[in-house]
Amino acid sequence: MDYSLLFNAYAAQHGQQGWSRQRLLHACLRSAIRQGTLAAGTALAPSRALAEELGVARNTVLYAYEQLASEGFVQCDRRGTVVAAVPLQAALAQSAVPLAQAGLSQRMSNLRCSQPAAAPGGVPPPASQMGAFVPGVPALDQFPLAAWRRLLERAWRSLTPAQLNYGDPAGESPLRVAIADHLRAARGVVCDATQVFITDGTQSSLDLCLRALADVGDTIWIEHPGYAGALAAARGASLNVTGIEVDEEGIAPQPDDWLLRPPRLIYTTPSHQYPLGSVLSLRRRVALLDAARRAAALIIEDDYDSEFRHDGAPLSAMQGLAADAPVVYLGTFSKTMFPSLRIGFVVVPVALAPGFAQMRAHASARGRVGEQLALAEFLHSGQFARHVRRMRRLYRQRRDALVMAVQRHLGARVTLQGMSAGMHLVLCFKDESWRDEVISQQLLAHGIVAEALSAKAVQGGLALQGLVLGYAQVPAEQMDELIRRMAALLPPETTATARTSRRAQRKVKA
Numbered sequence: 001m002d003y004s005l006l007f008n009a010y011a012a013q014h015g016q017q018g019w020s021r022q023r024l025l026h027a028c029l030r031s032a033i034r035q036g037t038l039a040a041g042t043a044l045a046p047s048r049a050l051a052e053e054l055g056v057a058r059n060t061v062l063y064a065y066e067q068l069a070s071e072g073f074v075q076c077d078r079r080g081t082v083v084a085a086v087p088l089q090a091a092l093a094q095s096a097v098p099l100a101q102a103g104l105s106q107r108m109s110n111l112r113c114s115q116p117a118a119a120p121g122g123v124p125p126p127a128s129q130m131g132a133f134v135p136g137v138p139a140l141d142q143f144p145l146a147a148w149r150r151l152l153e154r155a156w157r158s159l160t161p162a163q164l165n166y167g168d169p170a171g172e173s174p175l176r177v178a179i180a181d182h183l184r185a186a187r188g189v190v191c192d193a194t195q196v197f198i199t200d201g202t203q204s205s206l207d208l209c210l211r212a213l214a215d216v217g218d219t220i221w222i223e224h225p226g227y228a229g230a231l232a233a234a235r236g237a238s239l240n241v242t243g244i245e246v247d248e249e250g251i252a253p254q255p256d257d258w259l260l261r262p263p264r265l266i267y268t269t270p271s272h273q274y275p276l277g278s279v280l281s282l283r284r285r286v287a288l289l290d291a292a293r294r295a296a297a298l299i300i301e302d303d304y305d306s307e308f309r310h311d312g313a314p315l316s317a318m319q320g321l322a323a324d325a326p327v328v329y330l331g332t333f334s335k336t337m338f339p340s341l342r343i344g345f346v347v348v349p350v351a352l353a354p355g356f357a358q359m360r361a362h363a364s365a366r367g368r369v370g371e372q373l374a375l376a377e378f379l380h381s382g383q384f385a386r387h388v389r390r391m392r393r394l395y396r397q398r399r400d401a402l403v404m405a406v407q408r409h410l411g412a413r414v415t416l417q418g419m420s421a422g423m424h425l426v427l428c429f430k431d432e433s434w435r436d437e438v439i440s441q442q443l444l445a446h447g448i449v450a451e452a453l454s455a456k457a458v459q460g461g462l463a464l465q466g467l468v469l470g471y472a473q474v475p476a477e478q479m480d481e482l483i484r485r486m487a488a489l490l491p492p493e494t495t496a497t498a499r500t501s502r503r504a505q506r507k508v509k510a
């Protein structure tokens, strides 16, 4: 604690009232304790040292300490004079200069956030939840932590003093090379390392892209329902958001959308639409690329969980469909490895690389060289591919167990969507009167996280009501019991849905 700074600042504010130095020091320390600047348990400086530091008589300090002790703000123990645990409210109630009187609350009320930050109904911050059925979180207990620790250790051992300086703004070169190699082989992305920019994950990639590719007021299309992170980034960049409907073939813009709301950017999740899970058909991909090219729009392809394809052959990335595809490709290691790694990447068309390099030079991410080098080695050595293969098998098993459990306990009341890939599926309600936000809250009260589909709405409400269930973290053997519990908490089957489902069952038997 810099007592001189504390004391001089206090004296500058209150010293003009003709107080003695004893009284001033006592008031200064008391105010610092009340405001938490001197926290409970902090040992104050010994009286002799403090007197020297402040250039006052030792008696002045002793007087102040005694006063504080008699008021209960400090107590003496073997460490000397120690700040006591004073409940904040009690301390504020005794405040000699109440905050409002000091004009502080008035001054604070002049502070305000930007319009996007203060917008009503803004996107709530994502909570860090675990367990059944939190979407988007991989099986963290399956990550090869020991191998990763060894790679980190090796990377840190190899670092030179020069590598402790700010890192390359575009990311460490070995990692950019490893990612480009991986994407060409596994996703059909057409790129080399100079097009790859390392970020702190998709959220940071989106922020970077929107700053680099759009101006305030430009129109961005976002799938509706869609990824709240994309919506938050677009609002943060003061873009004009148009929600574009999604069907079983993926994002489905209408001729009027192109005509009346032409986009500068189009955000899409073609491999596994988030959250509905449809895969953008080849026909739609080609049409979207053509139309985007004609409208001079850029597509932001978020390929967040394409590594986990469970049924059918994987479609390669849109970015690789044509050599000059107007696509910026985003990837993340949050799903394939773990979210707190906070490493993602953007692959930009060659023509945009200099602009991105310029943006990146002034961005915050220019560090974590050790982690980036370890990740490059994780990719090069084949450990990444091995881990992804193992997780793909595990998630498929978990998905199968979930689908069976839903069919057994809820089959008559719901339909399933988006099961062919990824780490989540959507449970759609057959009964149109069920409200997913209400049901989601009820389930949460019983310890089951099942996000409402409506929470993913980008523009207005959603006709389809349902729940997004992430299954990657849930062991297959727990699935049946969890869904049985969920089924008991959902409204019973209505006569109308019962009739429809009996008819459907008879059809299946026939």
Ligand SMILES: Cc1ncc(COP(=O)(O)O)c(C=O)c1O
Pocket: 135, 136, 200, 201, 202, 203, 204, 227, 269, 274, 302, 304, 331, 332, 333, 334, 339, 343, 344
């Ligand atoms: C559609 C989508 N994209 C990307 C991500 C990953 O974001 P990040 O890399 O910031 O963890 C998620 C996470 O749930 C997601 O749902």
